[in-house]
Amino acid sequence: MKKRLDVLICGGGACLSSHSQDVKNKFIEVLKAKGLTDEINLVETGCMGPCEMGPVMVVYPDGSFYVQLTENDVEPIVEEHFLKGRPYQKKLWAAPEARKIVEEKRQVPFFEKQQKVVLALCGKIDPESVDEYIANRGYEALGKVVTEMTPEAVIEEMLKSGQRGRGGAGFPTGLKWKFGKASEGKQKYIVCNADEGDPGAFMDRAVLEGDPHSVIEGMAIAAYSIGADKGFVYCRAEYPLAIKRLEAALKQARAMGLLGKNIFESGFSFDIEVRMGAGAFVCGEETALMASIEGKRGQPRPKPPFPAQKGLWGHPTVINNVETLAAIRHIILNGADWYASIGTEKSKGTKVFALSGKVVNTGLVEVPMGITLRELLYDIGGGIPNGKKFKAVQTGGPSGGCIPAAHMDTPLDYESLTKLGAIMGSGGVIVLDEDTCMVNVAKFFLEFSVEESCGQCAPCRIGLKQMHDLLEKICEGKGKMEDLDLLESLAHTIKATSLCGLGQTAPNPVLSTMKYFRDEYEAHIKEQRCPAGVCKDLISYVVDESKCIGCTACARTCPVSAISGAPKQKHRIDPSICTRCGSCIVKCPVKAIYIGPGAVKREVESKKLHLEKTL
Amino acid sequence: MECQELHIPDNPQYRELKRIIEEYRNVPGPLIQVLNRAQRIFGYLPREVQLYVSRELNVPLSEVYGVVTFYNFFKTEPVGKHIVNVCLGTACHVKGAQRVVDALANELKVEIGQTSQDGFYTLSTARCFGACGLAPAMMIDDEVYGRLTPGKAVEVIKEFQKNETNQN
Numbered sequence: 001m002k003k004r005l006d007v008l009i010c011g012g013g014a015c016l017s018s019h020s021q022d023v024k025n026k027f028i029e030v031l032k033a034k035g036l037t038d039e040i041n042l043v044e045t046g047c048m049g050p051c052e053m054g055p056v057m058v059v060y061p062d063g064s065f066y067v068q069l070t071e072n073d074v075e076p077i078v079e080e081h082f083l084k085g086r087p088y089q090k091k092l093w094a095a096p097e098a099r100k101i102v103e104e105k106r107q108v109p110f111f112e113k114q115q116k117v118v119l120a121l122c123g124k125i126d127p128e129s130v131d132e133y134i135a136n137r138g139y140e141a142l143g144k145v146v147t148e149m150t151p152e153a154v155i156e157e158m159l160k161s162g163q164r165g166r167g168g169a170g171f172p173t174g175l176k177w178k179f180g181k182a183s184e185g186k187q188k189y190i191v192c193n194a195d196e197g198d199p200g201a202f203m204d205r206a207v208l209e210g211d212p213h214s215v216i217e218g219m220a221i222a223a224y225s226i227g228a229d230k231g232f233v234y235c236r237a238e239y240p241l242a243i244k245r246l247e248a249a250l251k252q253a254r255a256m257g258l259l260g261k262n263i264f265e266s267g268f269s270f271d272i273e274v275r276m277g278a279g280a281f282v283c284g285e286e287t288a289l290m291a292s293i294e295g296k297r298g299q300p301r302p303k304p305p306f307p308a309q310k311g312l313w314g315h316p317t318v319i320n321n322v323e324t325l326a327a328i329r330h331i332i333l334n335g336a337d338w339y340a341s342i343g344t345e346k347s348k349g350t351k352v353f354a355l356s357g358k359v360v361n362t363g364l365v366e367v368p369m370g371i372t373l374r375e376l377l378y379d380i381g382g383g384i385p386n387g388k389k390f391k392a393v394q395t396g397g398p399s400g401g402c403i404p405a406a407h408m409d410t411p412l413d414y415e416s417l418t419k420l421g422a423i424m425g426s427g428g429v430i431v432l433d434e435d436t437c438m439v440n441v442a443k444f445f446l447e448f449s450v451e452e453s454c455g456q457c458a459p460c461r462i463g464l465k466q467m468h469d470l471l472e473k474i475c476e477g478k479g480k481m482e483d484l485d486l487l488e489s490l491a492h493t494i495k496a497t498s499l500c501g502l503g504q505t506a507p508n509p510v511l512s513t514m515k516y517f518r519d520e521y522e523a524h525i526k527e528q529r530c531p532a533g534v535c536k537d538l539i540s541y542v543v544d545e546s547k548c549i550g551c552t553a554c555a556r557t558c559p560v561s562a563i564s565g566a567p568k569q570k571h572r573i574d575p576s577i578c579t580r581c582g583s584c585i586v587k588c589p590v591k592a593i594y595i596g597p598g599a600v601k602r603e604v605e606s607k608k609l610h611l612e613k614t615l
Numbered sequence: 616m617e618c619q620e621l622h623i624p625d626n627p628q629y630r631e632l633k634r635i636i637e638e639y640r641n642v643p644g645p646l647i648q649v650l651n652r653a654q655r656i657f658g659y660l661p662r663e664v665q666l667y668v669s670r671e672l673n674v675p676l677s678e679v680y681g682v683v684t685f686y687n688f689f690k691t692e693p694v695g696k697h698i699v700n701v702c703l704g705t706a707c708h709v710k711g712a713q714r715v716v717d718a719l720a721n722e723l724k725v726e727i728g729q730t731s732q733d734g735f736y737t738l739s740t741a742r743c744f745g746a747c748g749l750a751p752a753m754m755i756d757d758e759v760y761g762r763l764t765p766g767k768a769v770e771v772i773k774e775f776q777k778n779e780t781n782q783n
């Protein structure tokens with residue numbers, strides 16, 4: 001029976017952690033108490049995107065979008081909206097002016113520029129119900145493929161669609177399948193890469209949590225095309241909910257005969273097993289991933305042979321990313337021409353980006369390839385919070401680079417990003433504002449790569465460490481201008497000589513920040529100054545005594561008791577105890593605390609002073 | 616290492632592990648999966664457990680040890696009752712995650728990777744839980760806490776410990 005209202009409450013990871021579950025349970029309780037369970041369909045969905053506003057909820061058919069819900073909002077929403085048909089204004093997504101309350105999901109600017117393909121059902125269906133998936137044309141593509149199409153025809157369709165892998169490298173999916181099909185072998189495998197190791201990327205997680213069947217269907221279609229009968233999903237251990245939902249979906253698919261022997265009576269058999277990772281970034285690299293599935297240390301090996309020739313246990317194996325696989329069914333259902341009509345000449349289709357960092361609307365967005373960074377950041381992302389100035393975005397994680405303000409109108413596609421030295425990667429877009437130190441960011445990524453290097457090859461194991469130490473020196477104010485040349489030459493050597501993609505790309509964040517933000521490097525070296533006020537050795541916190549009112553708020557919040565001063569007296573921060581945690585700046589009601597020069601600079605200056613005196 | 620007779624205590628933990636190993640016996644490449652489950656049972660992977668897994672799966676101990684030390688997820692030291700895992704991923708980093716870790720380390724009087732004196736918390740760090748929209752974020756066991764400040768993080772762990780102590 002069609003119910004009067006569909007109420008979709010987000011059960012994505014971010015909303016769960018802002019207690020959407022409590023809100024949902026309260027709804028269940030209230031709906032039951034009021035005898036409304038037959039009229040109102042309450043569904044928990046996967047991530048809807050605007051995580052910052054969570055917990056969020058949409059009510060159809062009117063499309064009201066509720067945000068930041070708490071248990072206390074449940075009664076009034078049921079009373080006002082569900083019973084009297086008047087959306088509860090207090091928690092609707094509000095435009096800047098209080099009166100201009102946006103009532104419909106379509107009109108929320110966050111959604112206007114988006115085109116949802118991969119995420120179409122995330123947030124719309126109950127991810128634990130195969131029936132809802134099927135009601136949305138789920139498994140129709142698989143049925144069509146195995147009963148009406150030859151493997152060659154499927155591959156041809158994929159080639160024509162122009163789809164490129166979303167795992168980072170952007171290799172054409174159709175071509176990869178073609179190689180997989182051409183490889184000799186009775187046993188073949190299809191692997192879904194759900195390792196999602198790039199910090200700042202969470203689209204694969206959202207797809208697995210919100211629409212797991214689409215990944216299963218994509219894998220089955222891939223398997224049919226290359227002639228595999230067994231698949232693995234390699235999912236990182238940090239995503240327990242994704243694993244749980246995937247396992248549940250697999251069980252349902254098996255029960256309905258959508259996996260297993262003789263699918264759709266076509267003679268095609270296929271099943272999937274989930275393998276959990278154990279916290280190693282390098283295992284996202286395909287050859288390391290295979291070693292890990294085999295139960296070994298996740299160490300990459302040189303290519304060729306490519307996995308499509310010699311993969312898991314030596315058998316031909318096709319590895320695709322979650323987002324790549326989730327789009328397959330749409331390509332089959334709507335046709336390659338439709339897919340190829342979206343995006344740019346060389347980058348087809350839609351791409352999911354994960355917006356995070358210093359941006360108003362954090363969360364997942366799906367847009368046609370080729371949209372500009374400016375549209376992504378301002379029209380969809382809502383700009384930079386707290387009136388701060390935009391500095392750059394970082395894309396592609398530890399293998400990527402940054403795009404500064406001057407290139408805001410760059411279209412987001414594989415080629416344009418690569419040309420700027422910032423890669424598409426998995427689609428994590430981290431926004432940096434004026435308070436971010438670019439040298440610190442570069443050091444941060446190298447620290448990451450040093451820790452995650454598997455240690456097999458010397459350029460990556462030793463070279464990256466050297467680069468990291470140089471950056472550390474610079475951040476401590478002890479760098480020299482020659483260090484910049486050394487950094488650059490190390491970077492090029494490591495890129496050219498490393499064994500796998502990790503080492504080959506790890507220097508990118510350094511090269512890219514040096515290219516666009518050389519002035520910041522030079523300020524650290526020549527002036528012992530961190531322009532963004534981040535590097536601890538180059539800053540100190542100082543109380544402006546003319547502003548201090550002696551309220552003691554800073555002294556009370558200081559975690560290391562570095563601030564002295566009696567009530568109503570001027571306070572002072574002891575720089576030798578202060579850890580520059582920043583708590584006091586936030587607490588001070590009169591903004592009397594500012595960031596001054598650090599110990600290194602003070603030392604240099606006092607030496608200079610001393611020298612001048614003695615001369 | 617010399618071939619030593621392994622004395623395995625007959626307790627529920629080992630019986631559970633034995634059952635799991637049987638479950639995986641015919642699965643190809645079972646080592647990581649078994650270690651994962653073993654860690655869930657024991658909280659960490661002491662030497663005896665590694666030896667036991669090695670013997671039962673017929674995989675050389677060196678290989679077991681190699682795998683255990685390769686992956687961040689596996690712990691060879693006992694951990695506290697609860698694990699506080701602070702994300703140091705990029706999104707969290709640019710939103711001040713380091714300050715959050717520093718504040719927690721200071722509060723618990725431990726370094727990263729260590730366990731508090733009372734054995735209640737182990738402080739650990741991670742790279743992104745995919746909760747970047749809530750950065751900076753941390754997890755206590757499986758629960759994510761987002762939009763932290765150093766002060767708020769300290770409050771959260773105090774509150775959490777208080778709640779649990781009160782329950783008992």
Ligand SMILES: Cc1cc2nc3c(=O)[nH]c(=O)nc-3n(C[C@H](O)[C@H](O)[C@H](O)COP(=O)(O)O)c2cc1C
Pocket residue numbers: 164165166167168169170171173176193194195196197198281282283284285286287319320321322324325426500501502
């Ligand atoms: C260091 C490193 C880490 C990687 N991590 C991931 C990852 O987390 N997820 C992913 O899908 N691909 C990752 N890749 C890319 C994979 O090796 C592989 O190209 C991809 O899974 C292929 O799928 P696609 O063709 O669908 O993009 C990584 C590559 C490297 C070099």
Ligand code: FES
Pocket residue numbers: 199200201702703704705706707708742743744745746747748750751752
């Ligand atoms: S970077 Fe912290 S959760 Fe993603």
